[in-house]
Amino acid sequence: MDDKSEERGGGLEPLNSTDRRVRADAQRNSKALLEAAMAVFAASGVDAPVREIADKAGVGVGTLYRHFPQRSDLIVAVFRNEVDACANAASAIAAEYQPGPALARWMQRYVDFIAAKRGLAAAFSSGDPAYESLPLYFLEKLRPALQTLLDAATEAGDVRSDVDAKELLFAIARLCSPDHYGGGPDQARRMVGLLVDGLRYCAPSVGSDV
Amino acid sequence: MDDKSEERGGGLEPLNSTDRRVRADAQRNSKALLEAAMAVFAASGVDAPVREIADKAGVGVGTLYRHFPQRSDLIVAVFRNEVDACANAASAIAAEYQPGPALARWMQRYVDFIAAKRGLAAAFSSGDPAYESLPLYFLEKLRPALQTLLDAATEAGDVRSDVDAKELLFAIARLCSPDHYGGGPDQARRMVGLLVDGLRYCAPSVGSDV
DNA sequence: TGATAAACGGAACAATGTTCCGTATAAAAC
């Protein structure tokens, strides 16, 4: 490995190809843009003007485009960021609650995530190749997270063992999907609650074990 | 009733509030715009530029906006037009085929309609109030059409009797929905075929009647 | 402290939805 010079800071700043550290303001602005975009998308949907995001982040549009060359790059970044947050929430919740309640809490967390992503569903199926990688990322991050919770709950005897994490993720996403021609987010919440109860139904601690 | 003057033509030109006939060129252009929009939407999706539609119809954008004040008005008009066509196809098919085959044929016709409306599904759930009326129109037109075919097929003993037209419409629409994360239109077609077979399953003429 | 490459900001450009208004014309009145 080729070492060039000792590092000053905490050592977590990535290096550029010509050995120059990434500038601090660039890191700051990138983070600010991501947070601003998250807030604006949540408030006005993914079709919100780019200038609004740049303004909210306190930078010019040029800076925005330097960090996210296409509008879709920003959308993808926000999405991945929120997928990560949702996945990370799993271990945090697992550390704080018993397996059964942890599973139920995380499922509601996941519902919130899905419900907030209304606009993205359209982007997914828009055919734009920029979003092609998202479904895979979604699955690769969230499936293990749910599987872990599921395994723990199964082992604790809180839920049945014959459910597949992937199917559960999709089933919930479908329950939350808006084209039910009526019935808002409350209905989705109720249906998911029902689903969770269903998970408990044949669990050993309830009775009727196989 | 207040009669004003005898009519010249076939008598099917609508009258204006001040008793003036709707100009022939206006009727022509309106129709041309609708057809152009249908073709352009099919080719390039509902996000196609309005100028492209106006050009294809051979009129100026001003004329387009005279007939369809908002972009969404044009989309709505095209959608209703195609819903009508799909609903009308039911009676045409019913006149030409036996009840059982007629049902199967119309279902595939309906699949084509749904598959072509990918872009509109996004518009439906976009929250834009301009599209609020579409689901109702969809249901009010298509449900009776399917119900008629279904009743005829039931009476002929070709299909079972315990299926609801509305549920069937939605089930097919869902089977055709793109967010299956893989599996194209062929899969949708196969699934709908399976559904139709399912309809036949407990029909009297097959056997096991209730 | 000075040199330098990276990053910044926002004006300028391009594409598109929408409005406006002078002109053309179909229908009616005579």
Next chain:
DNA sequence: GTTTTATACGGAACATTGTTCCGTTTATCA
């Protein structure tokens, strides 16, 4: 057939975006 008039037409002009460009600023390094 001519005149009148309300209607419709066309497309330039405007507004709102996404995106690019480049002169200026600045963090980093020697």
